[in-house]
Amino acid sequence: MNKFIMEANQFLNRNVPGYFHADFHGAGQPGNPDFLYKLKNDPHHNWSQQNIRYAINDLNTVLGIDFPEIIKQVEASTLTVCVVPRAKAEASYRPDQLLFKATVGAYARSTPGFADGSDFIIRHTNTRTTHLRNPVDGFENDGRMPYPGIASDTCNFSAHIRGRDILLVDDIYTKTVNIDEDMVQALFDNGARSVVFYAIGNTPKRF
Structure with a gap:
């Protein structure tokens, strides 16, 4: 696991501690957490149920390695x-x-x-899927790109x-996109006492 500082910028008004499990180099690259693709189970893929079960096991393995280390390093019992919710309204996704x-x-x-x-965070309004470089048949990538306050505008936040x-x-952190920075700020705006960030993958070329 790797530690970094999520730095304050126009999306986030304070520095926040962050962690990520591994660099995300792209599908099929050595050491890449490819299981993340299977957990999305988007229509343009045709993953088998066995593939999906393996992906769930892989994610649980990573969480079992990293979460105990995170709790040791924070001042919270x-x-x-x-x-962080997916880019489109949650009601549009299958379970x-x-x-x-x-x-x-x-x-x-x-x-x-x-x-x-x-x-505690539910997306109700579509946003732009930022990682799609090319159009996908049958998928309309509607919604706005990240701007300060997009999380509060497009999500419901629990009073809890x-x-x-x-x-x-x-799942993946990309520093220059600012989706995660904006979501952290929204948590503070909704009364969180503290926030620590964690991602499975980090996009190294933009980090």
């Missing part, structure tokens, strides 16, 4: 685990397209030192966030 969130939430529920807040120490989890 319990971290409430929230998940098997939300397996990253479901797996992270299940891990938090079953692990001492963590509480499940995976339903107030007063909690939050571990915000995303």
Whole structure:
């Protein structure tokens, strides 16, 4: 696991501690967490149920390595685990397209030192999927690109966030996109006592 500082900028008004498991170099590259693709289960892929089960196991393995190390390094007895929602409104996804969130939430529920807040942030308005470089047949990539305040404008935040120490989890962190910085700021705006960020993958060429 790697530690970094999520730096204050126009999206985020303070520095926040961050962690990531591994660099994300792209599908098929050595050491790349390719299992993340399978947990999205998007229509242009045709993953088997076995592939998906293996991906869930791979994610649980990574969480089992990193989460205990994170809780040792923070000044909190319990971290409430929230998940950065996918780019489109949650109601537009099938349950098997939300397996990253479901797996992270299940891990938090079953692990001492963590509480499940995976339903504390729900996307209600589409945003632009930022990592798609080329059009995908049958997929309309509508919604706005990141701007300061987009998380608050496009998501519902639970009142249970107030007063909690939050571990915000995303699948991939890309520094220049600012989706995660804006989401961290929204958590503070909704009363979080503290926020720590964690991603499975980090995009190194932009970090």
